[in-house]
Amino acid sequence: MSMLGALAVAAGFSMFAAPSAYAVEGYITAINLGGTGVMCEPRVGGSIWPVNGTNAGNARFFYCGTSTAANRGSNVYNSAKGISSLESAVGTLMTNKNVKVYVMDSPLQYATASGNNPQTVWNAQVNNPALSLFTADGDPENAIIVYENVANPAAGYPNVMTNSSTLQAHDTKHEAGHHFDLHMTGTRLSNSTTYKNLYPDDVAYSAANNPNHATQYNTTFKYWWQNRAELFAEEFAIVFGSASARPVDVPTSTYFICTKAFVFGWGRNQAAPSSYAEPHCTPNTP
Numbered sequence: 001m002s003m004l005g006a007l008a009v010a011a012g013f014s015m016f017a018a019p020s021a022y023a024v025e026g027y028i029t030a031i032n033l034g035g036t037g038v039m040c041e042p043r044v045g046g047s048i049w050p051v052n053g054t055n056a057g058n059a060r061f062f063y064c065g066t067s068t069a070a071n072r073g074s075n076v077y078n079s080a081k082g083i084s085s086l087e088s089a090v091g092t093l094m095t096n097k098n099v100k101v102y103v104m105d106s107p108l109q110y111a112t113a114s115g116n117n118p119q120t121v122w123n124a125q126v127n128n129p130a131l132s133l134f135t136a137d138g139d140p141e142n143a144i145i146v147y148e149n150v151a152n153p154a155a156g157y158p159n160v161m162t163n164s165s166t167l168q169a170h171d172t173k174h175e176a177g178h179h180f181d182l183h184m185t186g187t188r189l190s191n192s193t194t195y196k197n198l199y200p201d202d203v204a205y206s207a208a209n210n211p212n213h214a215t216q217y218n219t220t221f222k223y224w225w226q227n228r229a230e231l232f233a234e235e236f237a238i239v240f241g242s243a244s245a246r247p248v249d250v251p252t253s254t255y256f257i258c259t260k261a262f263v264f265g266w267g268r269n270q271a272a273p274s275s276y277a278e279p280h281c282t283p284n285t286p
Ligand SMILES: [Zn+2]
Pocket: 006, 007, 008, 009, 174, 175, 178, 229, 230, 233
């Protein structure tokens, strides 16, 4: 996706308090997003992605915001660690692909870090409090960026407002879903023949059973339900414990049964399900 294309939307639950074993190495300029001048603090010394680096050079979690609280960045790193804890193979995959996680103050800081025009970034990220970068798309790094403050459209550029801890955590998982989608097999699972076969089964099931389908599909949840990559990433967040962070999540779980089962299979077993419980799921029939 483009630099601003892989926008997130994901949430979760914190599985750990911050272990005292974390080493804090002070703020450094160890950032390679194409711009300059952003100081970030690596967090290393944990046992699982993204805090399983041993020094600033191989760190995968960076806090770039303004908080001085001891648990700064914890909304994001606890959410990411929750993925590794629930499914170590996914944490290993993220480690092997060197997927870095940055907690940034706001889109304005990301603009500085990436060398992009701040107003362009601010405009692009209204309603999108996180994004992903992919080296496969020409980006400098595989990275997840989550904001502590997001664009405030009511107040206008360059104003920002607090991003909730729930959405920081949710977006982290959603963005990890975009990386899993690409990195698990090297070709996007959301673009696989099976997922493409299951998707219309779910849309038809929702149309037949969901009294709010038309409005949700065409308007409210269009961002997720009419874009397979976004649906996959949201289903990944749901599968990894972010079950109701956004209004789209419960109806997705209720009606997008086949594609969610596919994501569960890959996410938790690293393979497509051997069977689908619902008879309307026809993975092998276009
Ligand atoms: Zn997304």
